[in-house]
Amino acid sequence: MKRFIGFIKKEFYHIFRDRRSLFILFGMPIAQILLFGFAITNEINNVDIAILDHTKDTTTKEIINKIAASEYFSIKQIIEKESDIEAIFKKGKVKAVLNFEKDFSKHLIKENKATIQIITDATDPNTANTITNFVSAILQTYQKELNKNITITYQIVPASRMVYNPELKSVYMFVPGVMTIILMLVSAMMTSISITREKELGTMEILLVSPLKPIQVIVGKVFPYIFLSIINAIVIVVSSIFIFKMPVQGSLFLLAIESILFIISALALGILISTISATQQTAMMISLMGLMLPVILLSGFIFPISSMPLPLQMISNIIPAKWFIIITKGIMLKGVGIQFIWKETLILIGMTVFFMALSVKKYKIRLE
Amino acid sequence: MGITIRNISKSYKNVKALQDISFNVKKGELFGLIGPDGAGKTTLFRVLTTLLFADQGSATVAEFDVVKDYKSIRNNVGYMPGRFSLYQDLTIEENLEFFATIFGTTIEENYDLIKDIYIQIEPFKNRRAGKLSGGMKQKLALCCALIHKPKVLFLDEPTTGVDPVSRKEFWEMLKRLQLKGITILVSTPYMDEAALCDRIALIQNGKILEIDTPKEIVKHYPKQIYNVKANNMYRLINSLKAYEHNHSVYPFGEYVHYTDSRTDFNTEDLKTYLETKNLSNIYIDKTVATIEDTFMELAK
Numbered sequence: 001m002k003r004f005i006g007f008i009k010k011e012f013y014h015i016f017r018d019r020r021s022l023f024i025l026f027g028m029p030i031a032q033i034l035l036f037g038f039a040i041t042n043e044i045n046n047v048d049i050a051i052l053d054h055t056k057d058t059t060t061k062e063i064i065n066k067i068a069a070s071e072y073f074s075i076k077q078i079i080e081k082e083s084d085i086e087a088i089f090k091k092g093k094v095k096a097v098l099n100f101e102k103d104f105s106k107h108l109i110k111e112n113k114a115t116i117q118i119i120t121d122a123t124d125p126n127t128a129n130t131i132t133n134f135v136s137a138i139l140q141t142y143q144k145e146l147n148k149n150i151t152i153t154y155q156i157v158p159a160s161r162m163v164y165n166p167e168l169k170s171v172y173m174f175v176p177g178v179m180t181i182i183l184m185l186v187s188a189m190m191t192s193i194s195i196t197r198e199k200e201l202g203t204m205e206i207l208l209v210s211p212l213k214p215i216q217v218i219v220g221k222v223f224p225y226i227f228l229s230i231i232n233a234i235v236i237v238v239s240s241i242f243i244f245k246m247p248v249q250g251s252l253f254l255l256a257i258e259s260i261l262f263i264i265s266a267l268a269l270g271i272l273i274s275t276i277s278a279t280q281q282t283a284m285m286i287s288l289m290g291l292m293l294p295v296i297l298l299s300g301f302i303f304p305i306s307s308m309p310l311p312l313q314m315i316s317n318i319i320p321a322k323w324f325i326i327i328t329k330g331i332m333l334k335g336v337g338i339q340f341i342w343k344e345t346l347i348l349i350g351m352t353v354f355f356m357a358l359s360v361k362k363y364k365i366r367l368e
Numbered sequence: 369m370g371i372t373i374r375n376i377s378k379s380y381k382n383v384k385a386l387q388d389i390s391f392n393v394k395k396g397e398l399f400g401l402i403g404p405d406g407a408g409k410t411t412l413f414r415v416l417t418t419l420l421f422a423d424q425g426s427a428t429v430a431e432f433d434v435v436k437d438y439k440s441i442r443n444n445v446g447y448m449p450g451r452f453s454l455y456q457d458l459t460i461e462e463n464l465e466f467f468a469t470i471f472g473t474t475i476e477e478n479y480d481l482i483k484d485i486y487i488q489i490e491p492f493k494n495r496r497a498g499k500l501s502g503g504m505k506q507k508l509a510l511c512c513a514l515i516h517k518p519k520v521l522f523l524d525e526p527t528t529g530v531d532p533v534s535r536k537e538f539w540e541m542l543k544r545l546q547l548k549g550i551t552i553l554v555s556t557p558y559m560d561e562a563a564l565c566d567r568i569a570l571i572q573n574g575k576i577l578e579i580d581t582p583k584e585i586v587k588h589y590p591k592q593i594y595n596v597k598a599n600n601m602y603r604l605i606n607s608l609k610a611y612e613h614n615h616s617v618y619p620f621g622e623y624v625h626y627t628d629s630r631t632d633f634n635t636e637d638l639k640t641y642l643e644t645k646n647l648s649n650i651y652i653d654k655t656v657a658t659i660e661d662t663f664m665e666l667a668k
Contacts, residue, residue: 006469010458015456201455206512209417209447210470211439365438368420 001210009221011319014194020192021190027184029232031240037244045115048076050088059105063116063142067098070135079213088123096120096131164333175240176328180321182350183259184266184295187229189287191222191270192209196283199274205367214363220223222267229263230256249335255328261348262324266291269320269354275362295321323348369431370520370551371416375637378411378574385411386422387574393553393567398546400565401555402663406575407556410450413524416553417447430519430551443471446513450524452505454499454648460489460508463497464515471516481548482511485541505533508606512540513574523554527561539564559660570663577666578580584657591615594635595623597651598642607645611638618664625661626652 015021034100049067053060068075076094079085099117101107108114117134120128165172198204207217237255240246248255269291277283296302298312299321305313316322323344330336330344338345371393378386385408393399401409414420416429418438426433431439454463464486468475479486485507492500497508504621506526513521523542527535539561542552560569565584570577570585578585598604601619608617608626615627628638637654642650 003470003472006466010455010462010466013458013462199458202449202451203455205419205449206447206453206467207470208419209442209445211472212470301667328551337654366412366421 002217004216004220007212007216008223009102009341011194011220015228018367019114020365021193025186025190025228025232026235028185029178029236029289032178032182033114033175033236034243035237037171037240044072044134046074047072047096047127047131048094049063049073049098049131050077050079050085050094051075052079052082052085052097052099053104055100055104057105057110059114060100063100063139064098066138066142067135070134070138073131085119089119089252092121092197094121095124095127096135098135113319124169154295168245170335171240171243173242173329175236175244175246176325177299179259180237180262180299180301180324181292183193183229183263183297183324184291184321185234185287187222187225187263187266188270188273188291189284190228191225191267192273192277192283192287193280195221195271195274196277200279208365208367214365218271218360218363222264222271225270226260226263229266231258233259233263241335243273246332250331250337254338255331258324258327258331261345261352262320262327265320265352265355268352268359268365271359272355272362275359275364291329298322299325301325320348320351323351336368369393369428370397371399371415371427371429371553373427375405375411376422376427378408378415379635380421384574386415389425389571389574389576391569391576391579393551395551396549397587398542398547398552398554398564399569401553401561401571402557402559402562402568402659403555403571405570406555406573409503409571412571413447413449413522413553413555413611417522418442444519445627446516446518446521448509448513448521448523448526450528451638452509454497454505454509456579457496459494460500461493463508464511468511468515473514473516476523478515478517481517481545482514484512484544486511489536501532501550503538506530506538507541510538514545518550520553521553523552525555525557525613526559527556535561559658559663570659570661570666572663574668576586578662585662586657586659589662591627591665592633593649593655593657593661594638594640595620595627595653595655596626596638597623597649598647599649600647603645604642604647606644607647611641616665616668618661620660622659623655625655639642 015025019247046314051064053064064075067073077337079097082099085099088094088097097119101115101117101120104114116139118132120131122128198207233256237248242247271286273283273286273290277286298305298308298316299319300316300323305322308316327344327348329343330341369392373392374390375385376386376389381576389412401412403409411420415422416427416434418434418441423433426435428434429441430444432444434441455466458466464475468478474490489504489507489511492504497505500508510523511527513523527538530538535558542554543564546552550605556562562611567581568585569579580588595609596604601624605617605619605624608614608624613633615629616625618625624666626638639652
């Protein structure tokens, strides 16, 4: 036990004396959470649009006012002819143009039907889609007002409600993802680097010719990172609660236990990487390419797994991050307890045990 | 017995690093492994410290088999690799404390063993190991290898890259450690250090050339060596090499070590020859063979 504590003490010296890794450890979580929280967003807010109104009567004015009054749009420009539409898109000044047909009110009264063309700039497909939906929604409300004295015999009214994130804030979606990425990066990359550093500097040779058992070296190596990763997880959760007003619906205790489980599985992966790489650089490359990319692309963090082709969906199952994201979303957003996420938890435990066993087995007690 | 080595062979992909090596090191002996870079010294150390498997042969260290009892060996030997292998970001004291702890002992417990060495670096004990000079690094590495009172000490080129004064001190320390009953196997590329060992093995290309005490080994030298000097060293060497009766010509400090292939060699003949080569101030005199001469002769 004394040996083990001595080993851990040495690891902490390494970490606190290496400014760069300290910066990665504590600077990155904060930078990432702010970046994802503020910069990367799917919401629309005060989108600039242009209006092409051929009639300029009361009805069109009313509609335009309603649109201008909403917080989603701001009318940037009024254009006069169809040929201006392309020019204004090319300049990139507006994201959408609303084109009211000629004699809008007349058509509406005589034929009970008038058309508004919504033209959107689909270079950013998500935004274009959202704009179309929002404008349609505003038009529908207006239409209901017009029809309020008339009864339509058959009517289907969709009453939709968004649960768990009613305001559709994308930061709610990103927090679990960012937490996953950071815990993965810190745990797996930092441990694999710290173990390969001993190989590269030749100190591993001395550690091998010592009575330390492989398990003591491995656990001694990862222990400080478990501790630091837990601090990181706390920083992320606290900052998302205070900066982004993200509610945590479920039990914080459960979240902490699940996070520790995920941290350990990431550490096991890190050890595995260190057993197959000879230099710090290789370890870093394998961690970045082999872990970070799948975590970002295949875990359901950014791209929904259900819309991926089947082979990719299958691959996503072997990525621990996928299960951890399901768990954290469940706890943080839905407020579920262990009875709803026991399956994911078991999978994560299974993976952790497997990686741990494999890396202890692959740990070389000799130089070859 | 300190160390026994029986018919050890070891190859890397296409290099035969060790070829059928056998020798014994007695308990409490200071044994030197002398040979140039790439001779196989480090590979042999790694086999003996249980870091590598030999392809063939067997070996024991402090009566423990290097394959079967590797755990016992790891408890009982001190190993100082050729490359400085301590934690550069830890101070002298922290390094020493770390190695004491992982071997389950404390600095205080074995302080008398390292005292003579540690006292020299103690004034800098709060300096990080990476910022030490070459000599101080070696002293620290020796302290770390000694802190658990090993039965056998393996030192792989401990004085490479160390200044002459520190080298001398280092060997004095080894002599003192030997008095405390520790078996020491040390390798070095420096022939002058070989004379300080009890016995030496000359090793080249993975083969042992000769094993004996330094005094005996030079007696094996088959010829009379002459120190030759002249006004122009470069032309002297070229002329000697071109001389039809030469056996060996090696520059050695300010002299050239020359041996002749004839049994009735007369120095006057050589002097006359050299004078025809436009050399002046010619000096020729008998000298005794050194370990380096022996090595060169054996390695021929």
